[in-house]
Amino acid sequence: MAELDFAGPVLSEGGTWRFPPHQPLRLDSGAQLENLEIAYRTWGELNADGTNAVLICHALTGDQHVAGTHPVSGKPGWWTRMVGHGRPIDPAKHFIICSNVVGGCMGSTGPASINPATGKAYGLTFPVITIADMVRGQAMLVEALGVETLLAVVGGSMGGMQVQQWAADYPDKLFSAVIVASASRHSAQNIAFHEVGRQAIMADPDWKAGAYAEGKSRPEKGLAVARMAAHITYLSEPALQRKFGRELQRDGLSWGFDADFQVESYLRHQGASFVDRFDANSYLYITRAMDYFDLAAAHGGVLAQAFAGARHVRFCVLSFTSDWLYPTAENRHIVRALTAAGCRAAFVEIESDKGHDAFLLDEPVMDAALQGFLGSVERERGLSK
Amino acid sequence: MAELDFAGPVLSEGGTWRFPPHQPLRLDSGAQLENLEIAYRTWGELNADGTNAVLICHALTGDQHVAGTHPVSGKPGWWTRMVGHGRPIDPAKHFIICSNVVGGCMGSTGPASINPATGKAYGLTFPVITIADMVRGQAMLVEALGVETLLAVVGGSMGGMQVQQWAADYPDKLFSAVIVASASRHSAQNIAFHEVGRQAIMADPDWKAGAYAEGKSRPEKGLAVARMAAHITYLSEPALQRKFGRELQRDGLSWGFDADFQVESYLRHQGASFVDRFDANSYLYITRAMDYFDLAAAHGGVLAQAFAGARHVRFCVLSFTSDWLYPTAENRHIVRALTAAGCRAAFVEIESDKGHDAFLLDEPVMDAALQGFLGSVERERGLSK
Structure with missing residues (x-):
């Protein structure tokens, strides 16, 4: 696959956002992280109305390099099918943000970071983090970048867990949300x-x-x-x-x-x-964060309650027929809760034999679904006609 | 579950059969094992006609202790549901044999055995063995025990692979064969x-x-x-x-x-x-032996060819709906080959949510199917009316 580095007229920026000591990250465990750093990349520019920002959330082993060239592997970013010129998420029209999760190892504060209190790497003294903690860090970054609302927050697998958490915790910052091949909690398996x-x-x-x-x-x-x-x-x-x-x-x-x-x-x-x-x-x-994730449990055991504040948000949920990690039933469970909460939720189960990784691979139906959904969202948001 | 130790009138014997140096086990790899030892147990007695012997083949981590008490764990044998008084395989009417496979670690020659050539444990100098090698060793034991034909050879999982191999290599020694939750070759997964x-x-x-x-x-x-x-x-x-x-x-x-x-x-x-x-x-x-197993490959790529000599053998194949290790499709593949070979093959897919391990667990339909099949086989063999 040709690499899409957005050379030319499109801005591609990134680096590490260092939050000052008076802005620690409060964690679900009760601990907090001082000197928080979030590594991120952006592509495109925020428009004057601030209405074209798209946040992409990565999966377990992903990182901020959703497009461009990965600095370690030298390979193209992990979602160049979805992010690029003429793709559903397009730097020519969107301000695209992708950041490494807290706990990660590509520049954001994680167990390999230096603990300011000891001068040594945290290792197992790093506090256990949750999906909600990751999202809280992202929200701090998004605000720091001057973005008040997101046209869309998009993610597959663990990224889709973050999208659900965004809808639960920051619904007023969202216009739409795309959840791909995900689950609202981990099964025993x-x-x-x-x-x-x-x-x-x-x-x-x-x-x-x-x-x-x-x-x-x-x-x-x-x-x-x-x-x-x-x-x-x-x-x-x-x-x-x-x-x-x-x-x-x-x-x-x-x-x-x-x-x-x-x-x-x-x-x-x-x-x-x-x-x-x-x-x-x-x-x-x-x-551990993924295993701990249980969005319903944090809302009285009723998943729909988690989405009660997100009635104005448009959702799109995609699953793949051969995904046995987060099967269609788990994704349908999310759609049911969204519907029960009164949210507008599109749902597409895509025929594929590629399993869970289908969301990272060549699946034209997924491209078309996301292109159609985001196009409709853009029209509703007044970005296009 | 109450332990069934066949105390009382039923003989329970066992030990280790030591084959003399002039009876090595020839292996598919070309190597051979000298001083072969096969650890085994038997229950019941061989009748005068020699028509009531049942050989049970164990799975990957099983052993000869199909019934009785396991000497290491102190727990009941691994198939006391199927083997015992009033069970489908009954020491009151069958001469039951179960032996530890070659390569195993419960007394048969395996990598932990002492290599007579060096006086040290084989370790990785032990030759790679196959399912056919295991079966060749069992055939030597069965003959040594004075058994010429087997009323039934029965096994689940890897035990079912051995049953298929028996049908391919020693069809004339078999009257019937029961294959439970098995496959004729390993899939990539x-x-x-x-x-x-x-x-x-x-x-x-x-x-x-x-x-x-x-x-x-x-x-x-x-x-x-x-x-x-x-x-x-x-x-x-x-x-x-x-x-x-x-x-x-x-x-x-x-x-x-x-x-x-x-x-x-x-x-x-x-x-x-x-x-x-x-x-x-x-x-x-x-x-490794299980991964190498591919019965069709050894017969011109046509599984039915493997069973060409077993037209007189009655087969029973059982699978479980929720078994994703050796799913129904793999078992049906065996049944199709048996049918194409002209063998009589009964096939039952059992509704269960217990997965592959269902064959070791409480599944009354399995008990009934085996009871019915073996009863019919016994009538045909003239053991009962």
């Missing part, structure tokens, strides 16, 4: 897979109870195993079968424990390349 | 989950490239992670949800990385108790 990943990391002696920043080794083997297990859940069984089946790496079997099957080699590669760009403690904290 | 488990074991520094028998530590953390990942695949998503949902261990969240959710605690327990009874290298070898 979701938690179970995350727990396997955390146990794999914590089983690695190089993890050193989270204090590996001091030493030379990082818990790369444990993190790679965690990524391998998670990666299986991102793909559907038919997609894996279609892509790899029982194809071998070489002619014949090795009669040993090398990667005989292509799917083994692929998984090992997924694990090995992930550790180059991700921090093991961030993985622990972000998976 | 099956291989992927096994590879995650192997990588978790091999990432553990205590694994020491398989040579941990020399030292004091075993790769328990890696093996526990492997078990946790695998265990998720044995249960359906609805069963996990029904059993655990988002229930907490204590009042409130820990805001840390303790087991907050009951499903986390359950998984950790599954991992921790597994390492007490299983050997990490055996886990590598047996998962």
Whole structure:
């Protein structure tokens, strides 16, 4: 895929927003983060009315590099299908914001950051964070950037959890919201897979109870195993079968424990390349935030109550037929709650065999749905006719 | 569940069959195992006609203790629902045989055994074994026990793979065959989950490239992670949800990385108790055997060819609706091949939300199906009217 770097007339900016000590991030746990830093990128320009800002929320292992070139991997941003010239989210007409979540490892304050109180990396002394904490940090950034309302807040997977949290906590700042392949809470199976990943990391002696920043080794083997297990859940069984089946790496079997099957080699590669760009403690904290997420629980057990203040917000929810991580039923559950709350909610279940990762891949129906939804939102907002 | 130890008039015997050096086990890899030992148990007595022997084949982490008391865990055998007085497989009328597979760790020759050539544990010098190798070893044991034909060979999961292999390699020794929740080859997703488990074991520094028998530590953390990942695949998503949902261990969240959710605690327990009874290298070898299993590939790519010699054998295939490890489609694939080969094959898909592990659990429809099938087989064999 050609990289879209928005060279030329479109502004592409970014960096790290450092909040002053008197603006700490209050956390759901009761703790607070001083010297908060939020790493972000923007594309396009805010219009005079301040009505064209679009916030994109990233998933578990994503970051602020939704477009452009990723500085570590050198690869294109993670959603260049959706963000770019002529794409549903277009820097020619939108002011696009994407920031690294609190707890992340691409520049925002997280467990690898230096704790100002000790001068050392937080490690496991970093407070446990929640999806609501991530969103509170984003809201601080959005305000700092001079944006009062968002034309749309958009996210897939964990990004979709953040979108729901925005609708619950900051409905008056939203004009529309797009939730893709997400859930309003983790199922027992979701938690179970995350727990396997955390146990794999914590089983690695190089993890050193989270204090590996001091030493030379990082818990790369444990993190790679965690990524391998998670990666299986991102793909559907038919997609894996279609892509790899029982194809071998070489002619014949090795009669040993090398990667005989292509799917083994692929998984090992997924694990090995992930550790180059991700921090093991961030993985622990972000998976924990996802497991803790339960939007209904925070609203008397009724999800519709979470959306009671968002009746003026237009919603679009997308799911994929072969997504077994956050299946259609979970997304439909959100749509039902939105409808019960009196919100306008469009819902599209997209036929795909690509599993959960479909939202990051070539799915023309998703492009068309988002193009149509955002076009309609823009007309309603008076941005186009 | 009450333990069924067949006390009283029914013989319960067992031990380890040591084959003499001139009877090595020839392996598919080209290697052979000298001084082969097969650990086994039997219940009941072979009748005068030698027509009442039933061989039970165990799954990945099972062993010869299908009934009675497990000597390590102290718990009842793994299939006391199916094997016992008044059960479909009944020591009052059957001569029941169950043996630990070659490569296992409950007494049969495996990677933890002493290599007679070196006087040390094999470790990774143990040859890679296959499902056909396991079955070849069982056939040697069955013959050694004086049994010429089997009234039935029965197995679930990997046990069902062995049953298929029996039908392909020793059809003339079989009168009937029962395949429960199995597959004729591993899918890419099956291989992927096994590879995650192997990588978790091999990432553990205590694994020491398989040579941990020399030292004091075993790769328990890696093996526990492997078990946790695998265990998720044995249960359906609805069963996990029904059993655990988002229930907490204590009042409130820990805001840390303790087991907050009951499903986390359950998984950790599954991992921790597994390492007490299983050997990490055996886990590598047996998962490898399952990944290598592809019965059609060994017969010109046509599964029906594998069963061409088994036209006289009566088959029963059972699957469970919520089994996503070896789903109904995989079992139906076997039934189709059996039918194409001209075999008589009964097929029952059992409604259950218990996932793959349903075959080990309380499923009255399974009991009834097996009771009916084996009763009919016994009548046809002249054992009853």
